[in-house]
Structures are given as C-alpha cells and as structure tokens.
Amino acid sequence: MRLVLFIVSLAAVAGFATIIAMELMERSQGRDFFTSMAQIYTQEHASHESETMEREPQQAYPAPIPVMDFAGIASGFPSVVAWIVLENTVINYPIVQGDDNAFYLTHLPNGQPHQMGSIFMDYRNSPDFSDKNTLIYGHNMASGDMFAILKHYRSQAFFETHQTMTIMTPQGSYTLVLFAAYVMDSAMETVPIHFDDNLAFEAFVIEAMQRSDFYADVDVTDSDRIVTLVTCVDAGPVSYRYVVVGRLR
Helix, strand or coil, rough: HHHHHHHHHHHHHHHHHHHHHHHHHHHHHHHHHHHHHHHHHHEEECCCCCCCCCCCCCCCCCCCECCCCCCHHHHHHHCCEEEEEECCCCCEEEEEECCCHHHCCCCCCCCEEEECCEEECCCCCCCCCHHHHCEECCCCCCCEEEEEHHHHCCHHHHHHCCCCCEECCEEEEEEEEEEEEEEEEECCCCCCCCCCHHHHHHHHHHHHHHHHHCCCCCCCCCCECCCCCCECCCCCCCCCCEEEEEEEC
C-alpha cells in the first residue's frame, strides 16, 4: 500500500513539474514573439522631440526612441494600430485593436492563442487616438510581462523615474505625460471614452488626480486628449482594476 502511495505521489509531482515546465515554455514563447517583433520592425533610433518643440519646465531631454516600420507591421499584423514604450522596462509592445474587448485577452497579434494575450485598444476607440480618452488594456502577468509593471506606479519613487511613455502610430509619435494612477472597481464604475462636455472631462481629471497614488505636477486642459492604461490588480475582488492615466503631447 505504501509503495502504491509513493508511486502515486511521484506521479503527482511529475505531473505538477510538467505543468510548470509547459507554463514556462509558453511564457518564453510569448516573450520571444514580442521581442522578435520589436527587433524586426524597429527601423532606427531618433530623437523623440525636436529642439523647437514646446517643453515642460525642468523637463530633461528624453532618450532616443525606436522608429517603427508600420508599413511592414501592417502587412503582417493588420490589427496593430500603435506601439507603446516605457523606457527601461519590459513595456515595448504593439497595440492591437479587435472587434471586441475579449479576443486579444487570450491571443497574440498574429491570432495565436496565448495566455499573455496582447496589449489592445478598446474596440470602441478611434485607432488614431483622436478620442478624448483612449483606453488600452493589458494583463498583469505574474511573470512581470505585459502591463504588470503598472502596479509600481503606487510608488512616488517609481513615478519620478518613469513620468512619461511613448506611443507611436502610423501618423506620428506622442509622449504620454502621466498624471494619475489608482485602483478602481470595474463593477461599480467605468472609464469614459467620450464626455458630455468640458465640465465632465474636468471632473474626471480632477477626481483621477485626487485618487492618484503619486503626485504629478501636470496641467490638463479642456483641449487635451488623454489615454487610460488598464490592468488587473494582484489582490482583492476580481473586478478591481489598476489604471494609469496620462495626457497626449
């Protein structure tokens, strides 16, 4: 009887080890896919802004950013609408857009099923970032991939060294100047794409700043457009989301 139990225990351990190995392999395949995509479609490096463009007070000159070959990307990945980069982090991903907000939760930009999914834009948004608020989603992977690093915006120190992101589109590039990050309950509230008027937009921005885990000295005006990055949180109800908000420049 003991021998039988021992054999069963060994089988269970072996089965668990196999599952872990398969998960690690799938994670590696996902990382390799996005790394390869970035390497293939990065054309060159260029300065993010020219000397003549308006700068915010005391802002350091940004590091060079990649220039993406969107023509090449479109031929192989027609669902890609933009590319997002957060310097010195794993965030260097294409942004895709589907017919709903479900497909790319579990699929790579090439349509292959994968647990990492993709970074994707809300299907209701205009792909050129012309809406007042553009929503972009990504998984909070335990491996640290995708949008997992957004949770570090709970720290003022992390924000101080990662105050902006870069969003590249076929039409041109933007700097996303971050001004808020907080937890929201998606079962109780939604993030609007459009606003009834300027007062509604101002109210959203003010509330986001008041709830923010970090302080940012950023002015957001009625004429600005914003982007909201959305991911899951590590603990709490399944409806909780962590959002990071910035204005396009």
